[in-house]
Amino acid sequence: MDKRRVVVTGMGTVNPLGSRVDELWKNIKAGKSGIGPLTKFDISEYPAKIAGEIKNFDPSDLLDRKEVRSMADFSQYAVYAAVQAMAEAGLGPQGEGGYDPEQSGVYLGNGIGGFEVVEENLEKLFERGPRAVAPLTIPKLIANEAAGNIAMKYGIKGPCHTTVTACASGTDAIGEAFHAIKHGIVDMAVTGGTEGAITKLAVAGFCRIQALSTAYNDTPELACRPFDANRDGFVLGEGAGILVLEELEHAKARGANILGEIVGYGMTCDAFHLTAPDPEGSGAARAMRAAIREAGLSPEDIDYINAHGTSTQANDVMETRAIKSVFKDHAKQLKVSSTKSMTSHLVAAAGAVEAIISLLAIRDSYFPCTLNLTNADPECDLDYVPNVGQNGKIRYALSESLGFGGHNGALVFTGYES
Known part of the structure; x- marks a missing residue:
């Protein structure tokens, strides 16, 4: 089993540089910044006033409006990117395209779940009492729901696993999916990471530990400057990246287009x-x-x-x-x-x-x-x-x-x- 090779057959994303992989790559090659003023809430009392927000995101481009209403932002981003990745891989719901749903899994990384759902419903609780809290509060906010939503959309019935290792979550989720395929636990996996953390509480918390850049509020495109002597903190962003991984022979048997290989x-x-x-x-x-x-x-x-x-x-x-x-x-x-x-x-x-x-x-x-x-x-x-x-x-x-x-x-x- 250790000699099973693991290849990538689909990729999808939504992030500050684009809502498709080709758009992301075009902007990366152009050296374009996706960072701008933070617009999601009133920032007048916040030291950090910039973020990597997703621009003009409309999940209904790829998702049903009813399912969108049942998801927090991080779940919407994940499922939106997964639809792209599965389509590129030539796979659909319930094994369509040549995979066994029971021999497939979802391995997703997330950091903090639906923070905006927590904030919205805490306000309702404190202002109007417990009966004002939305019925879907818990299903929308917990970190495993993004993985669960992907599994339900495609009928994937093998492992459905959420990795929470802060900023390493997406990498670790891909690594866990890689090992699951390499060691014969599954033949196909939808994997990656998602985050929707540009919220009042999250930004305030990062500001309080002085982790965010504040020196470039007037020139946000200059704010994130890794390895530069004038750096002063990170810039918070949002989005998702999803990959479809397969065991090599499984991918070849169904004629998949192979995009690359994970080896370690x-x-x-x-x-x-x-x-x-x-x-x-x-x-x-x-x-x-x-x-x-x-x-x-x-x-x-x-x-x-x-x-x-x-x-x-x-x-x-x-x-x-x-x-x-x-x-x-x-x-x-x-x-x-x-x-x-x-x-x-x-x-x-x-x-x-x-x-x-x-x-x-x-x-x-x-x-x-x-x-x-x-x-x-x-x-x-x-x-x-x-x-x-x-x-x-x-x-x-x-x-x-x-x-x-x-x-x-x-x-x-x-x-x-x-």
């Missing part, structure tokens, strides 16, 4: 602090080593790293140290970039959207840039592809995600070769 996954914990990473990056380094080892590679085989790169003081230096620890002399030959500089930080969806970007980078032999890197931090001294993307062959790409609580996840991708 590593997951570790710093066990260091509630929010701060281990400053030496030891946990991140161990996750990268584990992913490379499972792939049967050496560090020198990796050509590109899609870094976590949050634009925070603590992360960017730590992550640079971790990369140097793993890759030694090869670290100077690598291309490393943070596409959060364009998408903003999508929390649980970040790793999933970055997995999609990594696969597209391999496909098009293109290194995405790190936007706004104009004055590099002296402690961040790798090739971060500043401001303009570059063409170049990518044999293997590594994408890593590092979450609050010390959660570290890393995935290794390659192009498909028979």
Whole structure:
């Protein structure tokens, strides 16, 4: 079972740079920022006034209006992206397209569930009492409901699993789906991450721990600047990234178009602090080593790293140290970039959207840039592809995600070769 290969046959997304994969990739290659003024609520008393909001999102483009009403934002994003991914994979409900629903699963990452549902119904509770609370409050807000909604839409009856590892949730969910297929638990999986955290409470909470950028409120497109000396915090975003994974022979048997392959996954914990990473990056380094080892590679085989790169003081230096620890002399030959500089930080969806970007980078032999890197931090001294993307062959790409609580996840991708 360990020799089962795992390939990607479908991808879907909704995020601040677009509501389709091709739109996302077009804007990544153009070096466009998806960050702008925060418009979802009154921000007059908030220090941070910018965000990576999804523009002009209409879930009824792909979803039935009745199902939309039963979902919180994070579930809508997940199902919307899943519809795209399943369509690209040539799969439909109840096994349509050639899969067994009982040998298939949903593995989804989410951080905090339906925060806007909590806020809305707490206001109703305090103002008008318990009978004013909406009947669907609990089903809409709990973190596993996005995965459950995908499973119900397609009749997928194998494992339905939700991973909650903060900003590493999407990466870890993909890793768990990869292992489930590799070890014969399922033959097909819908996987990725989703988040709808641009809410009053979430933004206030992140502001209170001084995690968000506040220095660029008047120039939001400049705010997310990973590895730059003038960075001052991350920019909160929202969205989803979904991939369809299959066992190679399963995909070939039904004539699927194969988009790439996952070959390694590593997951570790710093066990260091509630929010701060281990400053030496030891946990991140161990996750990268584990992913490379499972792939049967050496560090020198990796050509590109899609870094976590949050634009925070603590992360960017730590992550640079971790990369140097793993890759030694090869670290100077690598291309490393943070596409959060364009998408903003999508929390649980970040790793999933970055997995999609990594696969597209391999496909098009293109290194995405790190936007706004104009004055590099002296402690961040790798090739971060500043401001303009570059063409170049990518044999293997590594994408890593590092979450609050010390959660570290890393995935290794390659192009498909028979």
